[in-house]
Amino acid sequence: MDAIAKKPAGEVAPKGTPAARPSREEVEAAVRVLIAWTGDDPDRDGVKDTPGRVAGAFEELYEGYGKDPAAVLDRTFEDDGGYDDIVVVKDIPFYSHCEHHMMPFAGKVHIAYHPGEKVAGLSKLARVVEIFARRLQSQERLTAEVVAAIDASLHPRGIAILVEAEHHCVTQRGVRAHGTSTTTTQFTGVFRDDPAEQVRFMSLVRSTGA
Numbered sequence: 001m002d003a004i005a006k007k008p009a010g011e012v013a014p015k016g017t018p019a020a021r022p023s024r025e026e027v028e029a030a031v032r033v034l035i036a037w038t039g040d041d042p043d044r045d046g047v048k049d050t051p052g053r054v055a056g057a058f059e060e061l062y063e064g065y066g067k068d069p070a071a072v073l074d075r076t077f078e079d080d081g082g083y084d085d086i087v088v089v090k091d092i093p094f095y096s097h098c099e100h101h102m103m104p105f106a107g108k109v110h111i112a113y114h115p116g117e118k119v120a121g122l123s124k125l126a127r128v129v130e131i132f133a134r135r136l137q138s139q140e141r142l143t144a145e146v147v148a149a150i151d152a153s154l155h156p157r158g159i160a161i162l163v164e165a166e167h168h169c170v171t172q173r174g175v176r177a178h179g180t181s182t183t184t185t186q187f188t189g190v191f192r193d194d195p196a197e198q199v200r201f202m203s204l205v206r207s208t209g210a
Contacts, residue, residue: 027055061097064134069145072127073153076118086160086197087119088112088204092126098169099136107165107181110205113150114157114190125150139165143184151188158189160201 022030028051032042040047090110098105109129132145143163150159163184171178191197 024055027058028052031055060134062134062136064131067131067134069128069131069149070153072124072131073120073149075124076120076154078117078119083115083119086112086114086201086204087122088201089122089125090205092129094129094133094142094165096133096135096137096142096165098167099138101169102136103168105137105139105165105167105169105182107163109146110162111146111150112160112191112201112204113154114159116155116157118154118156120150120154139163139167139182139184143186147186147188156189158187158191158193158197160187160191160198161185162202162205 031051031054035042035047035050042048042051088111090108092109092111093106094109095104095106097103111125111129128149129146132142132149143161147159147161150156164181166179166181170180170182187198191201
């Protein structure tokens with residue numbers, strides 16, 4: 001991604017937008033500081049190349065900032081053969097990092113929508129999840145952002161989403177509550193207005209097949 005240009009004097013940048021993107025050299029220097037802060041020697045053979053590796057890993061882990069979910073959902077299909085029921089894509093795996101501690105959280109996303117005039121390729125929904133997951137996130141915002149992107153591009157009659165995840169900031173630090181999981185849901189349109197549709201969605205998500 002290109003560096004973010006500094007704003008002219010007196011102009012206020014949108015909330016959450018950095019004034020300028022640090023250089024690769026600055027990132028590696030920051031990692032050296034962190035290594036030293038842990039009590040290790042950043043010049044030790046085992047970690048002297050770690051700053052470069054961390055910078056490269058961050059480029060991959062947070063590549064979602066450079067991708068547009070709307071572009072992923074831009075190609076849709078209008079010929080659905082007269083299908084007028086819900087589309088469910090479940091067990092979409094994701095890996096993200098919490099914005100509070102930059103520690104991993106991972107799990108699965110289950111999505112359903114009632115098509116309006118457009119239907120997306122099934123893999124597109126998984127790609128949208130990945131784009132938002134590869135950013136600093138909270139599970140709640142990840143849930144809402146996926147719904148908003150689908151709604152803006154497909155204009156369905158309703159969307160249902162269920163996100164289940166384990167957060168390392170809970171299981172590996174603090175209370176260290178191993179095995180704890182977090183569930184978030186959001187419903188729009190017919191799913192929000194009709195409890196029976198919510199129940200049907202949950203039943204389909206929890207079903208294991210034949």
